[in-house]
Amino acid sequence: MAISETSTATTPVANLAPPPPTPSENLSTVSKLVGSNYPDWSVSFTFLLRSQRKRHHLTDDPPPPDSAQFDDWDASDALVLTWLANNLSDECLPVIRHDETVKAAWLHLAALYSKGTQTSRIYTLYAELFARPSMSPIAAYQQVHALGSEILQNRPFSADLAEQHKHFQELLVVCYLLRLPESFDMIRHQILGEAESPTLDATAARITVITSLLHRPLLSSPPPQDSYAHQAQRGGTSGRSQSGARGSSRFLCSHCGRTGHSVERCWQKHPHLRPSGDTSSSTSVSSRPSASVARTSGSAHVVTQGK
Secondary structure (H helix, E strand, O other): OOOOOOOOOOOOOOOOOOOOOOOOOOOOOOOOEOOOOHHHHHHHHHHHHHHOOOHHHHOOOOOOOOOOOHHHHHHHHHHHHHHHHHOEOOOOHHHHOOOOOHHHHHHHHHHHHHHHHHHHHHHHHHHHHHOOOOOOHHHHHHHHHHHHHHHHHHOOOOOOHHHHHHHHHHHHHHHHHHOOOHHHHHHHHHHHOOOOOOOHHHHHHHHHHHHHHHOOOOOOOOOOHHHHHHHHHOOOOOOHHHHHHHHHOOOEOOOOOOEOOOHHHEOOOOHHHOOOOOOOOOOEHHHOOOEEEEEEOOEEEEEEOOO
């Protein structure tokens, strides 16, 4: 008796590749773009497009309009453009309002927000990297690794010597700014907000000039002596011989060399500042004919001059 052989049909091996993601209009990053968070936001949005296999829309040009692939590409690009718009704040949304492709909108956002915030972001990364908080070894490794990765992402290694020198100068500027006290916060924010990071020498020179200007004596002239006469006539005890003389003595005119007024109030340099009808030879407002206070036997008496 012959044994019949049964043939078993081979079933095809199932495709192990994951199915394509289902398109959705509600994909969003952790936070919307507000401008200052562009470095972190751009990374998050790129990962979002990678998860949907749409990252090529950031860099690829559209196919010819008369090609067979154009309609499918146009529909896909419109979907990604919707995702992009949904991940922008109300302040940033008008930036891409007239862009028709994802690539155009992406380049537009990068041109507007990346350059102006890169220096500030690098400063923040280095500040966190150089900080010495108390944490566990695992937490310390995770933080340093994350900060180092982001620094390399923003400032990758380059074989260009000029680019290396630029990045080294940027590091020196960051270290310099980190050593300044909190009173320099306004100047520090101005420097970090610039599109191009300056060199260490340029930064130090700029801060030196600003510091010298801030520490110059006040250029405003003291109150006219008429006010001191008015105070004396009202019985005030702080007449011209007291507060007026002390206040005006702080000013030294660099034009005529006399005290009591600044060069901005010098009548020799600015004749138009002399009051009309005044014929005195004085050089400033502080020498106008007025009343002075003379002390006699410990009491104040008003002595009128110029009459």
